[in-house]
Amino acid sequence: MGVMDGLWRWLGVEREEVREEIIELPAYSEEGQRGPTNVVSIHSNKTFKVVVCEPESFDEVQVLADHLKSRKQLILNFDNTPPEVSQRIIDFISGTTYSLEGHSQQLGKNIFIFTPSNVEIAKDHRSLMRKHGFANPFGGER
Template sequence: MKIMEKVWGSLGILEPIEIEEERGKSDDFEGRGKKNNLVNLSNAQKPLKVIVVEPFSFDDAQHIADHLKNRKPVVINFENTDAEVAKRMIDFISGSTYALSGTIQKIGNHIFFCAPVNVDIAYSGREEANDKLFLSWNK
């Protein structure tokens, strides 16, 4: 097995870890770290699932906050949402996002991207004029 361990180690798919063993009082040995080898055949992480929501009532705001609480990014499309309901929802979701240390970004006309703390947003196409048209209450 030593040859395979060397091959896997050179490919970066074998990672040594240290595990501390706990021993009972009846043992004459103290707890010591042992070097074990783990084989990690896939270094790729599980793909991140993005939730897309088209809310119609204020009740949908809590579902969006629940997705953010579960560390899932959410795209919200307010195109078919009443303007007053959309305003209230943005206020609620902005507060929820802030409380969860996330970020919210307008990415299009009536479309917002809410990212939990484990997701970074890199967006450079933001236009202030469009923000003021949709977020007229946010002057």
């Protein structure tokens, strides 16, 4: 207690003492923690695999379907595949993709992508606008 405190008390004014209460939280330990945590990992140990293939015969279709069942993405290039064989492969893989609730998209004239249900195919809005003939609103060529 200092001189100023004595003066204030002599004048009849007392100051309230503010006491800080420190609450200690238990130490964090990964081993002993059982309850829910607020820590969320943004990194995943799962890696997504993409299988790129140029099938030559219908005999390869079961291996391709197994890749989809294993949650891998398929990119199929049919440039060097006979048209009747490529149509049969597309039909089979499309059915597999549908049954697994996956997605498919034609990327080029003879290139297709098939994905499992955990992968979404996002479409580029600019290419959709060009495909449907929408003009550039600012004029000129792009």
